[in-house]
Amino acid sequence: MTRFWHGYADMSLVPGNEIVVNRGEGVWIYDTTGRRYLDATAALWYCNVGHGRAEIAAAVAGQMADLAAYSTFGFTATPPTLELAERLAEMSPIEDAVVFLTTGGSDAIETAAKLIRRYWNAVDRPEKRIIVTRELSYHGMNAWGTELGGLASNSEGYGGPLVPHVVHVPTHDTGAVADLFEREASHIAAFVGEPVIGSGGVVPPVEGYWPEIERLCRAHDVLLVADEVITGFGRTGRDFGAQRYGFTPDLIAFAKGVTSGYAPLGGVLIAPRIREPFWAGKAMFRHGYTYSGHAASCAAALANLDILEREGLTARAAELEPILAAVVAGLANLPVVDATRAAGLLAAAVLSEEALQEDPGLLDAVVRSAWDKGIITIGLRGAYGVLQISPPFVITPSEIDHMVDGLAEAVAEVSAERGFG
Ligand SMILES: Cc1ncc(COP(=O)(O)O)c(C=O)c1O
Structure with a gap:
């Protein structure tokens, strides 16, 4: 049981499943069990300079x-x-x-x-x-x-x-x-x-x-x-x-x-x-x-x-843009990813509308699988089902690879499990 009503949450699902984070450093956050995650979203798009400053x-x-x-x-x-x-x-x-x-x-x-x-x-x-x-x-x-x-x-x-x-x-x-x-x-x-x-x-x-x-x-x-x-x-x-x-x-x-x-x-x-x-x-x-x-x-x-x-972090975001965009573009080769988008250190993998219609739980399952692999992303549901990618500006090119590899594994695994491609 939790007494905390989470924002934007289906509170029938949260009790017993909270991830409680208590430490952060750069692009990494740690939960109370000591597990480490790469924060691919800079929390809610805000931690531009990274955690633990x-x-x-x-x-x-x-x-x-x-x-x-x-x-x-x-x-x-x-x-x-x-x-x-x-x-x-x-x-x-x-x-x-x-x-x-x-x-x-x-x-x-x-x-x-x-x-x-x-x-x-x-x-x-x-x-x-x-x-x-x-x-x-x-x-x-x-x-x-x-x-x-x-x-x-x-x-x-x-x-x-x-x-x-x-x-x-x-x-x-x-x-x-x-x-x-x-x-x-x-x-x-x-x-x-x-x-x-x-x-x-x-x-x-x-x-x-x-x-x-x-x-x-x-x-x-x-x-x-x-x-x-x-x-x-x-x-x-x-x-x-x-x-x-x-x-x-x-x-x-x-x-x-x-x-x-x-x-x-x-x-x-x-x-x-x-x-x-x-x-x-x-x-x-x-x-x-x-x-x-x-x-x-x-x-x-x-x-x-x-x-x-x-630290010239805004210029760094501009320099990292093409690197992030190119790596994220690779996700479009996966069976249920229709397209990718990027601008600065904002990027997204857009899941196939057809797949989402057939299986509305797909986006949540991919997000959960990414967390299990140590990558924190968020599923956005505008007109699309989208994986949010907006890391802190201190992310390195090799951390970008690690982040996107984790997302790719999550998408591949979940889409195979659920019978896509
Ligand atoms: C574009 C935009 N405007 C306004 C807000 C609201 O900001 P806050 O959640 O700090 O009230 C957000 C939050 O995500 C946002 O993305």
Whole structure:
């Protein structure tokens, strides 16, 4: 029996089957029985600098010894909060950005959505209410994020819609966006998307997608929001996915890689245009979280950004991209793998739709078999059944081979056992 209700879990299956991990080093994690696993997903896409970084632990401990946290509502702040805001503004592809800090990615999306609505009200355009989002997208689990997400299974069963004025467009179809903007622009507040769709199955954009979306947003005065919760802080080989795919958003939501998960933190980078009515005294954004700008979390972020920079880990992610892509491409030779995808240190093996229809338990069985072989992957179920591959940036080429060999063995073994190819 466990008293812990796991997120995203079928709790009829978990009791008695928990894997309890208590130590990590680089790309490796260890469970309480001493078993070692290669963390092929960097936990939930966040551990960019790898596990076991004593330097981040020391920074957090030092900050906690001085002052663990203090409210940042109103006039108060802490030194690491202000330092982090400066640092993020400097890194940001948005010129002259300011930062609103949150406790994670869902809060960042909620903050962005509320700020968008508040902004259009503040500039006397309250009719601009619709937020446009993509099929297959994932934007966290608060009410707005649940509604914005483009994975039906996550938003069904709540008697929704949870929030109104959300419109979904097909994942890659800029023509559908152009038509919608043409018809409805005066009511459209913003377009929100992940530079590379993550939880929906690791789906990179089609060629030219983001510059065209940016052009349409500018032409119709629609705000552009990049959800960089996964792609931020080096995952695509650039600091932000927007830089990699050639566009400049008005708002960037981030979380995960900003601390590599060493402490919970997220936020939104905000362009001057959107800040203006609020910073010029025309309106107030009555919004914030108890732990917005939490001192110890900001100290973790600063130490994490130091490591990323000093060790050149974002450039390393770019260098490893072709190596990872080539090795992962080999998985497509296996009987139940239809295709593979890769962008930066994000990759996926896509299981055959036919095989999954015939045997819906196939994806879980492959994931479980990979764990048994010491490789932690996650099965993503967007429109596809996909094996997630998003290791820490410190992975070496030989660890990439080891990781993908383990996944290949798991796929081969399970597909043979279940009578495929
Ligand atoms: C693109 C994207 N946005 C938002 C979120 C939500 O972040 P969090 O789980 O930190 O609330 C996630 C989490 O996976 C994500 O991948």
